Amino acid sequence: xxxxxxxxxxxxxxxxxFFEECNEILADLEVHLTQxxxxxxxxxxxxxxxxxxxxxxxxxxxxxxxxxxxxxxxxEALLDxxxxxxxxQTPQVADLLVRGGDVLAELVSAAQExxxxxxxxxxxxxxxxxxxxxxxxKPTEVSSDADAQQATVSSGMGIWTIRLTPNAxxxxxxxxxxxxxxxxxxxxxxxxxxxxxxxxxxRKLDPELxxxxxxxxxESECSSADIEEVFEFVDDTCEIAIExxxxxxxxxxxxxxxxxxxxxxxxxxxxxxxxxxxxxxxxGNKAKAAAASSIRVELGRxxxxxxxxxxxxxxQAMLAQELADLTADxxxxxxxxxxxxxxxxxxxxxxxxxxxxxxxKSVFARMPRLVxxxxxxxxxxIYLRMSGEHTEVDKTIIEELxxxxxxxxxxxxxxxxxxxxxxxxxxxxxxxxIDLSAAHVGxxxxxxxxxxxxxxxxxxVLAIAIDKGIVLPDAHLTDQEIDELIFAPGFSTxxxxxxxxxxxxxxxxxxxxxxxxxxxxxxxxxPGHGTRLNMLIPLTLAVLDGMIVAVGNQRYILPITSIVxxxxxxxxxxxRLDDWTQVVQIRGEFIRIVRLCDLFNVENATHDPTQxxxxxxxxxxxxxxxxxVDELIGQQQIVIKSLNDNFDPVPGxxxxxxxxxxxxxxxxxxxxLAGMKATVPLPHDGDGPKEVDTPVAIVAAE
Amino acid sequence: MxxxxxxxxxxxxxxxxxxxxxxxxxxxxxxxxxISFRLGEDEYAIDIMAVREIKGWxxxxxxxxxxxxxxxxxxxRGAIVPILDLRSxxxxxLTEATPMHVVIIANxxxxxxxxxxxxxxxxxxxxxxxxxxxxDADRSEGEDYLSGIINADHGMVVVLGLQELFR
Numbered sequence: 028x029x030x031x032x033x034x035x036x037x038x039x040x041x042x043x044x045f046f047e048e049c050n051e052i053l054a055d056l057e058v059h060l061t062q063x064x065x066x067x068x069x070x071x072x073x074x075x076x077x078x079x080x081x082x083x084x085x086x087x088x089x090x091x092x093x094x095x096x097x098x099x100x101x102x103e104a105l106l107d108x109x110x111x112x113x114x115x116q117t118p119q120v121a122d123l124l125v126r127g128g129d130v131l132a133e134l135v136s137a138a139q140e141x142x143x144x145x146x147x148x149x150x151x152x153x154x155x156x157x158x159x160x161x162x163x164x165k166p167t168e169v170s171s172d173a174d175a176q177q178a179t180v181s182s183g184m185g186i187w188t189i190r191l192t193p194n195a196x197x198x199x200x201x202x203x204x205x206x207x208x209x210x211x212x213x214x215x216x217x218x219x220x221x222x223x224x225x226x227x228x229x230r231k232l233d234p235e236l237x238x239x240x241x242x243x244x245x246e247s248e249c250s251s252a253d254i255e256e257v258f259e260f261v262d263d264t265c266e267i268a269i270e271x272x273x274x275x276x277x278x279x280x281x282x283x284x285x286x287x288x289x290x291x292x293x294x295x296x297x298x299x300x301x302x303x304x305x306x307x308x309x310x311g312n313k314a315k316a317a318a319a320s321s322i323r324v325e326l327g328r329x330x331x332x333x334x335x336x337x338x339x340x341x342x343q344a345m346l347a348q349e350l351a352d353l354t355a356d357x358x359x360x361x362x363x364x365x366x367x368x369x370x371x372x373x374x375x376x377x378x379x380x381x382x383x384x385x386x387x388k389s390v391f392a393r394m395p396r397l398v399x400x401x402x403x404x405x406x407x408x409i410y411l412r413m414s415g416e417h418t419e420v421d422k423t424i425i426e427e428l429x430x431x432x433x434x435x436x437x438x439x440x441x442x443x444x445x446x447x448x449x450x451x452x453x454x455x456x457x458x459x460x461i462d463l464s465a466a467h468v469g470x471x472x473x474x475x476x477x478x479x480x481x482x483x484x485x486x487x488v489l490a491i492a493i494d495k496g497i498v499l500p501d502a503h504l505t506d507q508e509i510d511e512l513i514f515a516p517g518f519s520t521x522x523x524x525x526x527x528x529x530x531x532x533x534x535x536x537x538x539x540x541x542x543x544x545x546x547x548x549x550x551x552x553x554p555g556h557g558t559r560l561n562m563l564i565p566l567t568l569a570v571l572d573g574m575i576v577a578v579g580n581q582r583y584i585l586p587i588t589s590i591v592x593x594x595x596x597x598x599x600x601x602x603r604l605d606d607w608t609q610v611v612q613i614r615g616e617f618i619r620i621v622r623l624c625d626l627f628n629v630e631n632a633t634h635d636p637t638q639x640x641x642x643x644x645x646x647x648x649x650x651x652x653x654x655x656v657d658e659l660i661g662q663q664q665i666v667i668k669s670l671n672d673n674f675d676p677v678p679g680x681x682x683x684x685x686x687x688x689x690x691x692x693x694x695x696x697x698x699x700l701a702g703m704k705a706t707v708p709l710p711h712d713g714d715g716p717k718e719v720d721t722p723v724a725i726v727a728a729e
Numbered sequence: 730m731x732x733x734x735x736x737x738x739x740x741x742x743x744x745x746x747x748x749x750x751x752x753x754x755x756x757x758x759x760x761x762x763x764i765s766f767r768l769g770e771d772e773y774a775i776d777i778m779a780v781r782e783i784k785g786w787x788x789x790x791x792x793x794x795x796x797x798x799x800x801x802x803x804x805x806r807g808a809i810v811p812i813l814d815l816r817s818x819x820x821x822x823l824t825e826a827t828p829m830h831v832v833i834i835a836n837x838x839x840x841x842x843x844x845x846x847x848x849x850x851x852x853x854x855x856x857x858x859x860x861x862x863x864x865d866a867d868r869s870e871g872e873d874y875l876s877g878i879i880n881a882d883h884g885m886v887v888v889l890g891l892q893e894l895f896r
Contacts, residue, residue: 334807668807679794683790691803
């Protein structure tokens with residue numbers, strides 16, 4: 028009954044929607060399960076978890092993911108027992124549920140990728156769930172003999188009596204009882220009786236309502252679970268009663284034995300089911316009412332809207348410029364409407380951007396779990412304090428944040444926080460604290476992770492860095508520089524690779540991830556008092572605060588976040604090392620010069636940095652380079668356009684934007700520029716002392 | 730509808746023949762249509778279905794360290810579109826582009842790019858059998874972009890495979 032009525036592409040679309048929903052549901056589930064570990068959930072919470080499992084099951088059934096259906100089924104049964112108070116919310120149960128949540132997530136992603144999670148995947152969890160269900164079930168088994176009989180999943184012949192009483196609005200849910208009957212018939216020989224007593228006189232008949240109910244006598248070797256499966260997706264809209272009318276001798280025998288373990292499971296969920304359906308329904312309605320204020324929109328459509336509004340902003344800027352030129356000529360007052368248009372477009376752009384914004388909560392919510400798991404594994408006591416979870420940031424960025432954040436927290440727990448004994452010895456409370464916070468600062472979001480651990484062991488860090496050849500043995504580094512070494516590629520302080528921090532991924536990857544988002548990461552460490560990591564990330568990947576620079580006739584954009592300062596060096600500050608390398612000295616630091624005009628062969632550019640400007644920029648790994656430009660044009664918020672949609676990647680260029688005059692300007696990729704070699708060697712003249720003027724700091728970012 | 734694709738400004742004398750083109754379109758289920766354009770004395774054609782629009786030349790922003798025929802990128806209503814000089818691609822030196830020159834915006838293999846030519850001349854509607862194969866010549870690799878020759882009223886038109894030309 029899967030895709031008979033729908034075309035392939037429709038089916039694929041529903042599938043995609045299903046997995047989108049699953050991922051949302053799983054995220055929600057995670058939140059509740061995390062809460063469950065700390066305290067017993069109230070009915071509302073349990074309902075939410077139950078609904079989550081139930082929704083996944085329903086969808087999984089429709090798409091034929093049997094592994095998923097089987098697992099969610101037991102999971103759901105367990106939750107139902109918990110709701111009814113038959114199973115207590117003990118830590119063991121909570122732990123089982125959390126593990127079940129993991130299995131569920133894996134099964135979903137396996138189904139999404141069209142692979143199998145492995146035949147025994149989650150079997151251990153499933154078994155424990157079923158054990159639990161079995162033990163919780165015992166009292167009822169004693170009281171009801173008929174139930175116990177049903178419980179056996181035997182292969183003997185039996186006659187089942189099934190009563191199907193649809194709710195009046197059965198057809199409104201697009202359910203066709205005939206299909207169910209046909210499916211039942213496949214299980215064995217079927218006798219059907221139709222109860223037409225509810226049928227009203229013709230003139231009162233509403234053709235859209237269901238009036239009939241049925242009683243089926245099914246003679247079959249099937250188990251109650253098989254029958255139940257037929258009605259799997261109508262249990263919300265029908266009342267179903269399944270009874271075993273006659274049992275063969277074997278069944279009678281097995282019924283004597285108190286059923287245990289997995290065999291109990293199908294039966295357990297039966298009486299539970301009708302309750303579940305009833306309770307889930309009003310809860311579901313409530314959820315629907317709350318969700319009515321939001322709609323699901325494909326990201327692609329929003330992107331299109333964002334793009335169009337971006338165009339509008341550019342066009343507005345163009346018009347403003349042209350208008351300014353016009354009015355300057357005529358010495359007339361600028362038109363008032365123009366200003367209003369500017370305000371409106373800006374507001375519109377902000378609104379559109381806001382659509383893509385989501386609270387960082389979805390990433391933060393995964394962290395308590397991580398902390399709990401790791402603290403258990405490492406025998407450390409850790410309290411995770413989170414604040415600012417509601418700070419919003421672009422959806423794309425949220426997705427990219429999860430990995431770096433996870434890694435940094437792992438790092439804090441593994442390397443930063445000490446064991447309880449060490450902490451007590453150091454005069455600190457036994458329990459370590461990790462603070463995770465998010466806040467808006469200007470056009471950026473700042474995410475901080477700080478711990479009250481031992482801080483960075485600078486001696487060791489330096490020793491390792493020297494050992495690995497990252498710094499020279501006789502290098503003199505400031506404390507800050509040593510701290511920054513943990514971001515250096517190939518650096519890992521873990522003496523042995525643990526499965527916690529060491530996965531071949533170091534803090535260098537974290538920094539690279541953050542930089543690729545247009546952000547920066549800083550470290551502050553105080554030995555004995557802890558370490559603080561600050562991430563500064565733009566709110567969106569669609570716009571960027573850029574500095575427009577001129578090189579010859581060309582305009583380029585430098586991301587503001589990477590600019591440290593800019594200055595015009597005096598000839599005495601410049602030093603040429605060889606035909607290709609030139610450095611500038613500033614405050615005792617030697618910075619390599621990257622000559623944009625030579626790298627890009629720009630015509631009419633100022634080749635002598637002492638006549639132009641050097642823009643000092645930060646590169647990943649804590650290094651700096653000085654980029655030569657002719658002049659700074661100004662700071663502007665720019666809309667980022669991809670160059671690679673229509674062209675191959677260009678080294679040194681990360682993207683493009685459209686300036687107010689409608690022209691394209693290229694956005695410089697500082698990381699790549701740092702590694703590029705000029706096509707022409709340095710000119711031999713121009714190094715001699717000319718006019719000596721003192722360096723003037725023109726722009727100092729931050 | 731195909732005639733509408735010629736969105737060139739009337740003020741651009743380089744784009745001519747769009748009027749006559751409209752009248753020449755004779756619908757035959759098997760016929761194919763090409764846009765023909767001039768490059769110096771030679772006439773070339775490309776599949777009309779690949780053509781998105783035709784516009785006059787405006788200065789492009791150069792891309793660093795690219796082959797000479799890559800003139801740079803243009804802003805096409807918010808999309809960044811690379812512009813390629815066909816003359817340079819044929820090894821005949823760079824075109825000294827003026828606003829009288831024409832850029833044909835084409836869409837091939839999900840990428841949009843513009844090719845700079847001297848002028849657009851016509852829309853050709855031909856039956857498949859009228860497209861003759863290019864005589865076997867000793868062509869080196871990367872030069873298999875000549876996909877056929879059409880014998881039009883005013884002379885021979887060489888059909889170009891854009892995908893082969895700019896891959």
